[in-house]
Amino acid sequence: MAGKIIADQIEHSTAGSLDTSYVVNGATVCCAMIDLPNDFTGGANTVYGSVNVSSYTDSSTGNGIAIPTNSFSSNTDRVVVTGAVGSNKLTAFVTNATASQVKLQATDAGTDTEQDQVMTFTAHGDLA
Amino acid sequence: MQTPEFKGTHLFDRLCWAKENLDGVQSDYRVVYEDSVDECAKILVPDPNWMACALQGGILPPVWVYHELAKDEAQPDFKKHTRGYLLHQTEPVEAMTEEEAIEYLIMKDCPQGVWMNWDSGNKPKMVICKTEQLPQTRTWRNAWRISDELAA
Numbered sequence: 001m002a003g004k005i006i007a008d009q010i011e012h013s014t015a016g017s018l019d020t021s022y023v024v025n026g027a028t029v030c031c032a033m034i035d036l037p038n039d040f041t042g043g044a045n046t047v048y049g050s051v052n053v054s055s056y057t058d059s060s061t062g063n064g065i066a067i068p069t070n071s072f073s074s075n076t077d078r079v080v081v082t083g084a085v086g087s088n089k090l091t092a093f094v095t096n097a098t099a100s101q102v103k104l105q106a107t108d109a110g111t112d113t114e115q116d117q118v119m120t121f122t123a124h125g126d127l128a
Numbered sequence: 129m130q131t132p133e134f135k136g137t138h139l140f141d142r143l144c145w146a147k148e149n150l151d152g153v154q155s156d157y158r159v160v161y162e163d164s165v166d167e168c169a170k171i172l173v174p175d176p177n178w179m180a181c182a183l184q185g186g187i188l189p190p191v192w193v194y195h196e197l198a199k200d201e202a203q204p205d206f207k208k209h210t211r212g213y214l215l216h217q218t219e220p221v222e223a224m225t226e227e228e229a230i231e232y233l234i235m236k237d238c239p240q241g242v243w244m245n246w247d248s249g250n251k252p253k254m255v256i257c258k259t260e261q262l263p264q265t266r267t268w269r270n271a272w273r274i275s276d277e278l279a280a
Contacts (some may be wrong), residue, residue, distance in 0.1 A: 128212030
């Protein structure tokens with residue numbers, strides 16, 4: 001049954017209490033895993049496990065843009081955490097993205113060259 | 129499954145409902161477009177959870193809402209969205225077919241300069257295709273272009 005709990009704090013029996021604003025403000029508001037090279041065999045550029053993403057644009061080797069369905073409130077009021085699947089790989093958040101984009105770039109950590117690979121990201125912050 | 133009455137509900141809450149209640153739909157459609165003569169073709173891939181929302185109806189806002197927000201973002205003094213309420217308070221759109229959803233997505237996520245003038249040059253700037261029509265290997269990904277044989 002749907003319901004709502006309105007609370008400003010939650011308290012553990014021994015570990016103390018915490019404002020629920022930490023939960024609200026720290027929650028993931030946009031995330032996805034994008035399989036550029038088809039490592040998971042669902043097809044190149046398949047998007048998995050996404051929340052609040054309308055599309056992914058494959059811009060070139062190792063580069064792409066995830067576009068949120070609910071835009072961020074600004075270009076800066078967000079934190080994007082990126083990850084790569086596989087050793088010696090990196091995914092970077094490209095900083096010239098607008099409030100309605102998450103620009104990603106995947107590189108090989110050894111050679112620093114752009115490379116197709118599985119990219120993951122989560123974004124936290126304010127939505128429009 | 130019936131979509132709840134979502135008018136006035138925050139868009140993110142509507143997306144969370146969809147994530148919990150609808151199965152993702154992996155579309156076979158891809159949108160190939162070129163927005164710069166100096167860059168390779170770009171491939172737009174619909175998100176499966178978004179596609180499920182589009183097919184379900186009653187969740188996504190009308191596409192004009194995104195155009196209004198894009199106008200705000202394009203202002204040189206843009207700092208922060210002040211009209212986000214358009215996403216949440218505008219009545220959601222009805223269920224779409226997969227083809228209609230792709231058209232909506234083009235107008236939402238492709239640059240306007242591409243979809244508004246897609247057939248105004250020597251060849252189309254944008255093509256909707258199926259996954260199997262794309263090159264099967266990404267070896268020369270940065271050289272991909274829309275074929276000249278598709279002259280408008």
